Structure formats: C-alpha cells, structure tokens
Amino acid sequence: MSRFSFHCLATDGAARRGRLTTPHGEVATPAFMPVGTQATVKAMYADQVRDLGSDVVLGNVYHLMLRPGAERVARLGGLHTFMQWPHTILTDSGGFQVMSLAKLRRMSEQGVEFQSHLDGARYMLSPERSVEIQNLLGSDIQMQLDECVALPADEPEVERAMQLSLRWAERSRAAFHDYGGFDAGRGLFGIVQGGDVARLRVESARTLSAMDFEGYSIGGLAVGEPQAVMLEMLEITNPELPETKPRYLMGVGTPDDIVESVARGVDMFDCVMPTRAGRHGLAFTRYGKVNFRNARHAEDPRPLDAESDCPAARDYSRAYLHHLVRTKETLGAMLITWNNLAYYQSLMRTLRAAIEAGTYADTVAGLKADWARGDIAPYQA
RNA sequence: GGAGGGGUGCCCGAGUGGCUAAAGGGGACGGGCUGUAAACCCGUUGGCUAUGCCUACGUUGGUUCGAAUCCAACCCCCUCCA
Numbered sequence: 047m048s049r050f051s052f053h054c055l056a057t058d059g060a061a062r063r064g065r066l067t068t069p070h071g072e073v074a075t076p077a078f079m080p081v082g083t084q085a086t087v088k089a090m091y092a093d094q095v096r097d098l099g100s101d102v103v104l105g106n107v108y109h110l111m112l113r114p115g116a117e118r119v120a121r122l123g124g125l126h127t128f129m130q131w132p133h134t135i136l137t138d139s140g141g142f143q144v145m146s147l148a149k150l151r152r153m154s155e156q157g158v159e160f161q162s163h164l165d166g167a168r169y170m171l172s173p174e175r176s177v178e179i180q181n182l183l184g185s186d187i188q189m190q191l192d193e194c195v196a197l198p199a200d201e202p203e204v205e206r207a208m209q210l211s212l213r214w215a216e217r218s219r220a221a222f223h224d225y226g227g228f229d230a231g232r233g234l235f236g237i238v239q240g241g242d243v244a245r246l247r248v249e250s251a252r253t254l255s256a257m258d259f260e261g262y263s264i265g266g267l268a269v270g271e272p273q274a275v276m277l278e279m280l281e282i283t284n285p286e287l288p289e290t291k292p293r294y295l296m297g298v299g300t301p302d303d304i305v306e307s308v309a310r311g312v313d314m315f316d317c318v319m320p321t322r323a324g325r326h327g328l329a330f331t332r333y334g335k336v337n338f339r340n341a342r343h344a345e346d347p348r349p350l351d352a353e354s355d356c357p358a359a360r361d362y363s364r365a366y367l368h369h370l371v372r373t374k375e376t377l378g379a380m381l382i383t384w385n386n387l388a389y390y391q392s393l394m395r396t397l398r399a400a401i402e403a404g405t406y407a408d409t410v411a412g413l414k415a416d417w418a419r420g421d422i423a424p425y426q427a
Numbered sequence: 428g429g430a431g432g433g434g435u436g437c438c439c440g441a442g443u444g445g446c447u448a449a450a451g452g453g454g455a456c457g458g459g460c461u462g463u464a465a466a467c468c469c470g471u472u473g474g475c476u477a478u479g480c481c482u483a484c485g486u487u488g489g490u491u492c493g494a495a496u497c498c499a500a501c502c503c504c505c506u507c508c509a
Contacts, residue, residue: 083463104462142462150464163464194462237462268461296462303461318463325466326459341456371466379466 049231050186050260052292052313056402060284060311063401066261066292068134068186069231070126073101075292075313076401078304078394079136080387081321084109085119085129088321089376089383092130098356098384099391102187103131104316107179108140108147111169112162116179124184136316137185139176139218141192141211141237141265142297153193155210173214177221177234188227189263189296190218192237197270204241207266208250211239219257233260235294241266242275244282251286261292264312268298277306284311301330301393301417305410308397320390324383327371331359331389334417338382343368346425356388364425 047069056063066073079102080087080095087095087103095103105125110116122128125135144151144158152159157172173191180188192211195204215236222234236254240246254262264283267276280295287293294314295307304315320330329336331351336343346364354360358381370378393413400409 081463088463089466106463109463136462138462143464146462147464189462192462263462265462294462299461315461317461318465319461322463322465322467323460326468327466328460337458339457374466376466383466 050233058401058404058406061308061401061406063398070134070186076308076397077314078390079316081316081318089380098388102134102136105137107176108143111179116182120182134186136187137180139189139191140171141194145194145196173217174221177218178225181225181227186232188234190215190236194266208239208246212253235259235261235263237263237265239266242271247279247283251283255288262287263294263296265296280310320386321383324386325379329382330386332416334420336421338367338371356385358384
C-alpha cells in the first residue's frame with residue numbers, strides 16, 4: 047500500500063502535469079473526478095467509469111451517513127468494496143450541503159445540525175464526525191468540514207464563514223490523526239474559502255498552508271459569481287498554496303471552466319455537470335453542447351460523434367438518442383452520461399498531453415475554436 | 428323506442444351567470460443545470476393591422492346589461508331498460 051503523495055511532472059506556464067498517489071492507486075493530473083454522491087456515479091457502471099479513464103470518484107459524507115450509514119459501510123468492508131470501485135475515492139465532508147441544504151441546517155461553532163431531507167431526523171455533523179465518517183468509509187482523499195457560502199454574499203458573512211472554516215480545518219487535522227487517516231496513508235485537504243474577496247482568499251490560503259495538509263481545495267467558487275471572478279480568485283489563491291501539494295477546485299465545472307482553471311494551476315476537478323446534464327439530455331462534445339431534447343434531432347440518422355471512441359457517441363443515431371430522451375427512457379440517461387464522461391476524460395487527456403508538450407495555450411485555443419464552431423451542420427435528408 | 432349521463436383549447440380534464448382566451452395534467456417548442464434533496468427545474472403554447480380587437484367551450488336560436496355556465500330544438504357519444 048502506498049501513502050498519499052503528489053509529484054509535479056511537468057509545467058507549462060502555471061499549468062501543472064502531475065501524479066498523485068493514494069492507497070488505492072495513482073491519479074494523473076490534471077484530473078476530472080466524476081461525482082458519485084451516493085456510492086454510485088448515476089447511470090454508470092463502475093467499470094465503465096474506470097474504462098473512460100477516471101482515476102478517482104467522489105462520495106459524500108452527508109448522503110452516505112444518512113443512507114446506508116457510515117458504520118454499516120465500514121462493516122461491509124468500506125466504500126471501495128461496497129461500490130465495486132477499487133481505485134481512489136475522494137469524499138466531500140458535507141460542507142457543500144451547508145449551502146445546498148441551507149433551509150435544513152443550523153450552524154454553530156461545534157458543527158452543523160442537519161435535518162435529514164429524507165425523514166426530518168436531526169444529525170449533528172462536526173468537523174471531527176465528518177473526518178471519522180470519511181475514515182469509516184475508507185476514503186483516500188478527505189475534505190475538512192467547511193462552510194460554503196453562496197454568492198453574492200456580504201463580506202462580513204463571507205469572512206465569518208471563512209474564519210469558521212479555518213477553525214474547523216485545525217480540528218479536522220487533529221481528528222484525521224485520531225481516526226487513523228494519516229497512519230493509513232490517506233490525505234486530508236484543507237479548503238480555501240473567502241468568496242469573491244481577494245483579501246480573504248489570501249488569508250485563508252496562507253493560514254491553511256501553514257497547517258500542512260496533504261492537499262488544498264478551493265471551495266466556494268462557481269456558486270453564483272461570473273466566471274471571470276472565479277478565475278481571478280484562482281489567480282490570487284494558487285500562488286499562496288504550496289507548490290508541492292495538489293490543488294483541487296471543488297465543484298467545477300464546464301469544459302471551459304476546466305481549461306481556464308488548469309491554466310491557472312489547478313490539478314483536480316469534480317462536477318455533476320456531465321452526469322446530471324447527461325441525465326437531462328444534454329451532451330458535451332468536442333464541438334460544444336448538443337441538446338437532445340430539441341426537435342432537430344428527430345430524424346437525424348448520424349451518430350453524435352463518429353470519431354469518438356465511446357460507443358454512445360459513435361454507434362447510436364442522434365434520432366435514437368433523441369427518442370430515448372423524449373420518452374424518458376433510462377437508456378437515454380445512461381448513454382448521454384456515458385458520452386459526457388468520455389468527453390470530459392478525453393479532454394483531460396488532451397490537457398495533460400498539452401502540458402507535457404508545452405503547447406497548452408495553442409491546444410486550448412484549438413479546443414475553444416471547436417466549441418465555438420458549434421454542433422455539426424443540420425441533417426439534410 | 429324508453430330512462431339517465433355526457434360533448435371545453437393539439438389530447439385528457441376543471442369550470443355551472445361577470446374576476447374566463449378558460450384551472451390542472453399531458454403533448455409540443457425552447458431554456459437552464461457547476462464539492463447532486465435534480466432521470467430535475469423554468470418559460471411559451473388560438474389569431475391579428477396588438478395598452479385593443481377578432482375567433483373559441485357540439486350546432487342553431489333564445490333569456491340577460493353580461494352566457495362555456497340558464498332555456499329550447501337539433502346532431503353526435505356512453506350506460507341501462509325494451
């Protein structure tokens with residue numbers, strides 16, 4: 047079993063090509079990590095997710111503590127065994143639910159009291175309990191409990207949440223040792239907060255850096271602010287983080303967000319975009335987005351992308367995908383999710399190769415030109 | 428032949444005198460989705476020479492200041508009885 051480690055293999059400007067090692071394998075960075083909140087990447091087999099080139103998937107403390115319960119997962123052999131994913135797992139601490147379930151929680155210095163969205167039962171999630179749960183699950187890359195604030199927000203509110211997150215970072219760090227995460231060779235990431243306020247971002251990043259985490263997450267972005275603001279925050283934050291540690295931009299994003307963030311030194315991403323949008327009939331391709339609900343696909347016999355390696359894109363007609371989406375058939379969600387994750391992972395391969403080759407800027411320019419060109423011409427029968 | 432029930436916008440369906448171009452579904456058309464309370468959510472959906480007018484609740488006629496709503500006749504559909 048290997049311990050958590052990170053090595054930078056190449057750089058191109060601020061962009062970094064790296065390799066992250068965890069007890070469950072290696073992760074090529076920049077990496078996109080599919081979201082598997084409830085111990086499944088929705089509409090996908092674990093083997094498929096792996097075959098597309100995913101080195102990591104996410105799980106979520108909040109959802110898994112409610113069902114099936116962290117202790118139960120531990121009794122069943124841990125999350126890797128439970129969900130048939132023998133590779134690296136990253137877990138979110140529940141910090142995002144502080145924002146997304148704002149109406150169902152109460153904050154205190156001690157932690158967050160959630161009222162379950164399932165049955166109304168009350169659960170106390172402290173920084174210590176979150177780390178305990180992540181270790182019960184057997185997570186390789188763990189997140190401190192933090193408070194994620196939706197933007198726009200007033201500066202005092204952003205600062206309060208950021209300072210609280212720093213205090214929780216210290217408690218999480220201690221708990222990570224107490225619950226055996228460090229000894230097991232796992233990693234714990236501190237989470238930079240500070241909203242859209244440069245001063246707060248810098249203070250958060252510097253304070254966390256001094257705590258010597260295995261990696262650093264950048265949270266509280268893509269939560270309502272324009273992309274330009276997010277990118278500006280990255281430019282301010284990343285130079286304050288240790289060069290020797292991985293940087294994870296939480297919850298981001300669109301293909302464009304990803305290429306721009308990699309250019310600013312981000313190593314890891316996760317986002318529900320490819321999976322959720324896929325279930326909703328929206329495909330991501332090298333020539334932009336394709337909305338399969340639209341009537342124009344109804345009699346188009348062409349595949350989504352004849353040159354793709356993914357069967358979902360290569361072997362099925364657009365007319366069929368349109369039909370499956372229209373009829374809300376499960377297979378439609380499966381195929382488009384499959385295509386989307388295939389596209390995202392191929393994009394990440396492209397970015398990694400470009401950094402190695404030192405051609406990142408040109409490569410991204412080419413990608414953007416293709417996206418801007420849009421979908422292939424309308425079908426003429 | 429008799430008794431009862433019913434005909435509403437693309438479809439189903441609510442509405443039983445004015446607040447009704449007509450609830451709610453569905454369908455159709457489009458948009459959104461960023462550490463997943465999301466196989467979900469949100470718009471639009473009669474026409475026009477548009478702060479108004481026209482057409483429209485089976486058909487025709489009537490009552491009324493005003494009718495999808497009340498009355499009459501007729502045409503269809505359903506159930507039961509002969």
